[in-house]
Amino acid sequence: MVRLVMILLGVDYLRTRWRSLQIVGWISLVLGLVVFVDALDNALYFPITPFALLLLLEGLGTLAIAWTGMGGQRTLRYVKGLAFCVAAALILAGHHHGNFILSMIFGTLFLADGTLQIVSARVVRYRTWRLAVAGGALEIALAIFFFQPFPTHYVGTVPYCLGLGLMFGGWNLILLSTRVRRLSSNPAVAPGDAHATMGSRTPGVPLKTEWDGPPAADEAALTVHVWTPVGSARSEARRQLIVDRYIAAVDRHGVISTGHAALESPEGIYISLYPGVEIDRSPDDFTRLLRATRENDVPGVFQPDYQTESTAWCPSTIQVRIRNYDPVRLRRFWDAYRQDTTYNLTHRNCSSTVSRALEAAIEGASARVWGSVGDWRPFWRVITTPELWVAAQLRKRAATMAWTPGLTLDYARALSMLADPRPSGWVKMARLAVRRMIHSRQQWREEARNAPAAQEAASSAARSGARE
Incomplete structure (x- = not known):
């Protein structure tokens, strides 16, 4: 999440506020530690009932305005509202059963996420895979802590979660303030580019803070093209839940389709990376091919434009369009990135290329939109938007596994809500x-x-x- 905040707000905006961020981070860290320690015995001082009522009101309020959202925004609001209401109901139910169910839910989530992170990191073996394994082990340890009844017999479940949330949030703020204090450019977007200029306004972007919906067909906007595995299959695909959405689809003839992703800008930039030679995807070498190591690098080729690619293959299945982007940063990224045509199935593929280009294009988007209406408003607006959490989880999952067209599609949708803010439901x-x-x-x-x-x-x- 730290990198996403750096991308959306830009280093210049954050650097001028690093002291305030660090102070808030330490306060959140200490407060979270106090709440967590307080929950280690049966004498709870945490106001659990008022907290549950606030959670219930927030859930009901979110459900009341969920219908005003569009597409994925509406779904996210319904999920958030239902989750808050269920959690509040379990807390208010009290006694052993409500706390036990909450503990099992949180423990299962930590266990599943930690296990998936460890397995994917050991298989893909990207540069920092050992750190990912350590993070997964920590999540499994937290899962065990929630599963077993010691020391409060599940009574402290909610304060545990709140304390952990405050501690992790505070640590992220401290880490963010420490990084931006010494940076002159954003490493989350353009590694090695020391000449990036922060805080510039995108030419042609209207001075607005909210838009009611996606760009119109005749409106200039950055376009992310996604060919989903099912949508790009040559014949009818055999539906497989989750697999054909995020990994690959198999049609009735046994042909595998993994999908594709590309990015197009009104200024004529088209980013679409293909392997220059056919990659042998035999089952015997499947594990070896998934490793993000140099022996799996092959020559790649960039497609010239969307018209050529869609004519040779098929039109893209889904498009995500974003108004608020910076063509100068996108051009700078593209001029540097296309010097290397290496293709790697899990480390440098079409989807990872598009995701990195998208991050470069929207750098500082929130500061551009909200910077003129308040000193801290861009920061608070970004961190309180649910799509930031969704985008951060998608980015984390892609970083520990691999970028796929399905993940890129969801990531682009979440970022579009952050770059082109929609009005709040109320x-x-x-x-x-x-x-x-x-x-x-x-x-x-x-x-x-x-x-x-x-x-x-x-x-x-x-x-x-x-x-x-």
Whole structure:
């Protein structure tokens, strides 16, 4: 999440506020530690019932405005609202059963995530895979802590989670402030590029802070093209839950389709990396091929443009379009990146290339949008947007496994919500209510103006009927 915040806000914006970030980080870390230690005995001082009521109100409020979202935003709001309501209900249920169920849920989540991280890191063997294994082991240790009843027999489950959240959040803020203090450019976007300029405004981007929806068809925008494994299969694919969404699809003839991703800008930049030679994907060498090591590097080739690629293959299945991007940063990234045409199945493929280009293009997007309306508003708006957490989890999963077209698609959708902010649900509901009130008042005025004419017409019709 630290890297994503650096990408969205830019180093210049964060560097001027590093002391405040570090102070808030230490306060959050110490407060989280106090809450966690307090929960280690049965004498809880944490106000558990008021916290559950706040959680329930937040969940109900999120569900009330979830219908105002669009696409994935609506789904995310429903998931968040339901999760908060269920958690609050279990907390308010109290006693052994509610706390036990919550402990099992949290323990299972930590266990599944830690196990997946360790397995994928050992298989892919990317540069920092040992650190990922250590992180996975820590998650498994936390899972065991939640599963076993010692020391509070599950009574301290909620304070444990809140304390861990505050501690991890505080540590991330401290880490973020320490990094940006000494940086002159953003290593999360352009490693080795010392000439990146921060805080520039994207040419052509309107001075707006919110947009009601995605860009119109005739609106200039950055486009992420995704060919999903199912959508790009030559014949009808055999549906496999999750596998055909994020890994590969197999059609009825046994042909495997892994999908593809590309990025296109209105300025004429087209980024689409293919292996220059056919990669042998035989099952016997499958584990070896997944390793992000130099022996699996092959020559690659960049496609010239979308028209050529779609004509030779097929049109992209899904497109994600973003208004708020920086063509200068994208051009700088592309000029440096295309000097190396190496292709690696898990480390440097079409999806990882598009994801890195997208991050370069939207660097500083939140600071550009919100920077003119408040000193700290860009920061708080970013960290309180649910899509930031989703994007951070997707980035983490791709970094410990491999970027795939499915992950790139979800990542681009989440980043589009952060780069082109949508109005909050409450604001949207208020706007709809005001519009309805105005429309109703206009109808009433129209009816009032037309009432005398209608009465006159009715009187004339009555008189004509009487004469007859």
